Amino acid sequence: xxxxxxxxxxxxxxxxxxxxxxxxxxxxxxxxxxxxxxxxxxxxxxxxxxxxxxxxxxxxxxxxxxxxxxxxxxxxxxxxxxxxxxxxxxxxxxxxxxxxxxxxxxxxxxxxxxxxxxxxxxxxxxxxxxxxxxxxxxxxxxxxxxxxxxxxxxxxxxxxxxxxxxxxxxxxxxxxxxxxxxxxxxxxxxxxxxxxxxxxxxxxxxxxxxxxxxxxxxxxxxxxxxxxxxxxxxxxxxxxxxxxxxxxxxxxxxxxxxxxxxxxxxxxxxxxxxxxxxxxxxxxxxxxxxxxxxxxxxxxxxxxxxxxxxxxxxxxxxxxxxxxxxxxxxxxxxxxxxxxxxxxxxxxxxxxxxxxxxxxxxxxxxxxxxxxxxxxxxxxxxxxxxxxxxxxxxxxxxxxxxxxxxxxxxxxxxxxxxxxxxxxxxxxxxxxxxxxxxxxxxxxxxxxxxxxxxxxxxxxxxxxxxxxxxxxxxxxxxxxxxxxxxxxxxxxxxxxxxxxxxxxxxxxxxxxxxxxxxxxxxxxxxxxxxxx
Amino acid sequence: xxxxxxxxxxxxxxxxxxxxxxxxxxxxxxxxxxxxxxxxxxxxxxxxxxxxxxxxxxxxxxxxxxxxxxxxxxxxxxxxxxxxxxxxxxxxxxxxxxxxxxxxxxxxxxxxxxxxxxxxxxxxxxxxxxxxxxxxxxxxxxxxxxxxxxxxxxxxxxxxxxxx
Numbered sequence: 001x002x003x004x005x006x007x008x009x010x011x012x013x014x015x016x017x018x019x020x021x022x023x024x025x026x027x028x029x030x031x032x033x034x035x036x037x038x039x040x041x042x043x044x045x046x047x048x049x050x051x052x053x054x055x056x057x058x059x060x061x062x063x064x065x066x067x068x069x070x071x072x073x074x075x076x077x078x079x080x081x082x083x084x085x086x087x088x089x090x091x092x093x094x095x096x097x098x099x100x101x102x103x104x105x106x107x108x109x110x111x112x113x114x115x116x117x118x119x120x121x122x123x124x125x126x127x128x129x130x131x132x133x134x135x136x137x138x139x140x141x142x143x144x145x146x147x148x149x150x151x152x153x154x155x156x157x158x159x160x161x162x163x164x165x166x167x168x169x170x171x172x173x174x175x176x177x178x179x180x181x182x183x184x185x186x187x188x189x190x191x192x193x194x195x196x197x198x199x200x201x202x203x204x205x206x207x208x209x210x211x212x213x214x215x216x217x218x219x220x221x222x223x224x225x226x227x228x229x230x231x232x233x234x235x236x237x238x239x240x241x242x243x244x245x246x247x248x249x250x251x252x253x254x255x256x257x258x259x260x261x262x263x264x265x266x267x268x269x270x271x272x273x274x275x276x277x278x279x280x281x282x283x284x285x286x287x288x289x290x291x292x293x294x295x296x297x298x299x300x301x302x303x304x305x306x307x308x309x310x311x312x313x314x315x316x317x318x319x320x321x322x323x324x325x326x327x328x329x330x331x332x333x334x335x336x337x338x339x340x341x342x343x344x345x346x347x348x349x350x351x352x353x354x355x356x357x358x359x360x361x362x363x364x365x366x367x368x369x370x371x372x373x374x375x376x377x378x379x380x381x382x383x384x385x386x387x388x389x390x391x392x393x394x395x396x397x398x399x400x401x402x403x404x405x406x407x408x409x410x411x412x413x414x415x416x417x418x419x420x421x422x423x424x425x426x427x428x429x430x431x432x433x434x435x436x437x438x439x440x441x442x443x444x445x446x447x448x449x450x451x452x453x454x455x456x457x458x459x460x461x462x463x464x465x466x467x468x469x470x471x472x473x474x475x476x477x478x479x480x481x482x483x484x485x486x487x488x489x490x491x492x493x494x495x496x497x498x499x500x501x502x503x504x505x506x507x508x509x510x511x512x513x514x515x516x517x518x519x520x521x522x523x524x525x526x527x528x529x530x531x532x
Numbered sequence: 533x534x535x536x537x538x539x540x541x542x543x544x545x546x547x548x549x550x551x552x553x554x555x556x557x558x559x560x561x562x563x564x565x566x567x568x569x570x571x572x573x574x575x576x577x578x579x580x581x582x583x584x585x586x587x588x589x590x591x592x593x594x595x596x597x598x599x600x601x602x603x604x605x606x607x608x609x610x611x612x613x614x615x616x617x618x619x620x621x622x623x624x625x626x627x628x629x630x631x632x633x634x635x636x637x638x639x640x641x642x643x644x645x646x647x648x649x650x651x652x653x654x655x656x657x658x659x660x661x662x663x664x665x666x667x668x669x670x671x672x673x674x675x676x677x678x679x680x681x682x683x684x685x686x687x688x689x690x691x692x693x694x695x696x
Contacts, residue, residue: 162597171600176623176661184599185581 009075018071025053025066033079036088036117038095038202039154040067043252043259045163050154051091052117056084063087089123097128098177099203100149108204110217114152135180141169141188142263143209144198148180151205157181157197164260166356167191181205193355195266199249200259208247210267215241223468224251224522226455227265228319228407228448230350231364233457234261235523238269238449238468245269245449245469253523256461260359271407272447272469276431279472282442289475292443293484296426300335301489303399303424309336311398313388315343315415316376318366319405320478321453321465322512323498324446325368325375326505327482334491343388344372344380345415347406362458367448370456374511374527392418399424403478404433405445428478446477452498453479454520456527462515463524541582543590547575551590561591565601573609580611606660607673614649614656616694619673623662629669630684635659637684641691654695 007020011028018027023046028035039050048068057064058076063084078084095114103109135148155172158181162168169189173182183189189197198206220239227234227248234257239247248269250261271277281287283295303312314332316325332342352363366372372380391397392414400422404411407430416435419425425440427433430447449468456462471477476484479501486492496504499517506512511527519525543551551568558564568591572583579602588595602608606619620626620635635646638657642650646659665671668680679690 158600162594168594169596171596171603173600173603175604175606179604182599184584184595187595 004073007071007073007075009071009073009077011077012079021070023067024055024064024069024071024077027071028055028066028077028079034120035066035079036113036121037067038113038117038152039156041156041159041200041259043164044156044159044200047155047159050095050152052088052095052121054084054087054091055079056081056087085121088121092118092122093126093128095152096122096126097130098133098149099152100132102150102204106147106150106204107207107212107214107217108150108201112204113202133177135178136182139188139209140183140206141190142194143267144189144194145207145209145212146181147205147207148182150203151180152203153179153181154202155181156200156202157206160197160200161189161191161194164196164355164357164359165191165193169194170197191355192263192353192361193260193359195263196250196260211247215239215246220246221468223449223466224464225449225466225468226367226457226463226524227261228367228455228465229262229265229268229365230362231366231369231458232256232360232362233367233455233461233463233524234265235463236261236265238466240449240468243469245272251522255523255526256457256459256463257359258357260357262359262361264361268407269449271431272449274431277447278429278432278442279444279475280429280442281444281475282440284441289443292476292481293488295441296481296485297488299424299426300331300399300401300485304335304337307398307423310338310341311396312337312401313341313343313391313397313399313418314401314403315345315385315388315411316372316380316403317345317405318347318369318372318381319407319448320368320372320403321451321455322368322371322375322462322505322509323453323501324451324479324482325371326509327479327486327501329375330491331482331486331489334486334489339377340379340384340387341391342376342380343385344376345385345403345406345411346381347409364458367457368455370458370460370511370527371454374456375509389414389418392421395421397422401426401428403428403445405430405447407431407447410435443481444471444475446471446479451477451479454502456511460511460527461524462512462520462527464517464520464522539582541576541586543571543575543586547571562593562597565591565593565598566605569598569602569605569608578609578611578613606658612649612656615654617656617658617673617675619658619660619663620646621661621663621665621669621671621673622659623666625666626663626669626671631670633684634670634672634682634687637687638691641687655691 004020006017009016025035035053037053046067048065053066054063055066056078137147140146158170161170169183172179198208220241223238225238227236235251235253237249237251248266252259281289283291347365349363350365353361410433419440420437427440428443428445430445450471452467453465454462483495502517506515554564568587572587573579584598588598622631642655646657649656663671670682672679
């Protein structure tokens with residue numbers, strides 16, 4: 001007997017075909033039905049403990065939780081019958097019986113499932129007159145704080161720590177109305193994914209210390225982007241207020257990171273406006289960033305004319321976007337600089353970590369290594385670097401442009417020394433570096449939150465990076481500046497949009513062949529031959 | 533995290549042999565948690581933090597997981613519990629049959645609140661969830677013994693008997 005692949009059931013009177021074994025809640029959500037939930041999370045094993053997703057199953061003696069009820073043949077479901085709606089409203093009334101309703105001072109406010117579900121499915125009053133239970137407010141470790149009173153005991157965080165991170169620090173402690181999530185004394189949260197418990201907490205019980213009282217979430221500008229802390233390219237959402245990144249949260253992408261990001265990616269954004277950030281503009285006599293394209297065109301051209309194009313060298317990083325790399329490549333091509341004069345500087349390797357649920361942190365901390373390889377060739381990291389340094393030592397290098405945009409990592413000494421031997425030196429600088437000689441020219445490097453563009457992760461997936469904050473007025477992002485420089489040189493007509501630029505680049509770079517900006521969407525696309 | 537280092541405990545040879553036998557009866561180590569906790573209670577007289585660590589190590593579980601299970605159940609003797617552990621059921625049938633009166637009388641007589649232990653170390657009073665004896669509500673468990681169909685008037689006598 002062959003096993004049946006699909007089953008037929010009725011939802012709200014409509015005939016529905018669904019894959020056998022699928023949980024009811026997924027089938028309902030796929031059909032756009034509003035079945036509310038707290039403890040259910042598509043990335044976690046369902047537990048069915050909150051009862052918010054109760055639906056009426058015709059002929060069943062009582063309402064059933066949709067998140068743990070598999071669809072079966074001939075089933076008849078009512079998601080919005082009076083019985084179903086009543087059951088859910090009653091569940092909410094119980095849930096609020098011990099909840100402090102301190103929304104005005106709760107950071108979750110505005111993105112809280114308890115608020116949303118109460119608004120959509122709750123009653124307009126409470127019959128509870130009893131004193132509310134008091135539970136602890138405390139640090140759980142790794143910058144995660146617990147507001148016990150707000151906890152609705154859904155165990156999402158507990159399941160995350162045991163099933164996805166694999167470290168199992170969190171547990172529901174105590175029983176009945178005094179149960180609350182907590183850690184064993186002396187064993188705080190210490191897994192490198194722990195920030196995810198804050199993302200998935202449906203209420204304000206778990207919050208991150210760094211975001212505490214920083215912003216009302218509804219005022220934040222939210223931008224879908226990609227993490228730049230390792231070569232995985234986890235999908236993130238940048239949340240900014242007043243042109244400052246306030247928070248980074250995970251963004252769902254089944255092909256890359258599921259629903260999770262690591263703490264390193266989550267909390268590494270301080271440098272963007274940190275005390276070490278360099279925004280200095282030093283272009284000979286001018287400190288005006290508006291002069292940059294003209295200055296760059298003039299000086300590079302002069303250097304190439306006087307000493308030969310072979311005397312120019314450029315060092316890029318594997319944090320830069322494909323677009324910036326591509327434009328830099330065409331700028332140098334325009335000047336006749338040989339390809340081997342473009343070297344790439346990699347970020348130091350870190351530890352490779354794989355977690356129980358399959359989430360992985362790559363040892364390669366270069367978010368766009370594959371992009372550099374696709375656009376400038378694999379040799380950029382090795383032989384080009386060696387060759388360029390050799391040239392500098394032999395005093396054959398007369399012009400040098402360095403991109404120093406690796407957060408927390410300064411350029412190797414060799415390049416700084418090379419800077420002292422050239423006639424024309426320019427550094428795109430992210431963070432202050434006292435070793436850079438006075439004679440070198442300076443322009444601010446673009447941080448990853450300040451640019452539009454694309455990068456290629458270690459699996460060859462091309463994903464879009466989007467600007468969430470802006471450089472100071474008048475300062476151009478690197479790819480804008482390079483476009484304008486090319487315009488100055490007469491090689492381009494005018495500056496074009498990130499969309500146009502990507503499509504142009506895709507027509508030239510084999511790894512991007514056939515791709516269109518519009519097709520990348522929020523989830524990205526696998527590059528040609530990218531799947532390995 | 534800092535703090536006083538937890539004393540390292542070990543099971544006796546006999547207990548280790550018992551655990552070995554026990555594990556053969558369960559599909560995985562995690563499933564043997566409740567009997568191993570009971571064993572730790574018997575070995576060391578109660579379950580303190582170092583016992584939690586020992587049990588977690590023995591069964592390859594996180595201390596957090598063991599902690600969650602231990603705190604869910606009220607019938608394990610915990611560090612600092614008095615000679616007599618008075619557990620008053622507070623779930624619905626007992627609540628309807630007046631467990632709060634029982635609780636209040638005990639608090640008055642002993643001069644402590646639920647969750648506390650008397651100064652002489654004789655009594656610990658706990659308010660617990662269902663003891664599974666709803667037909668004889670209200671119920672209180674004193675160490676291993678159930679006292680059923682409780683009457684507030686009987687409590688004085690019971691406490692006197694326990695005091696000896």
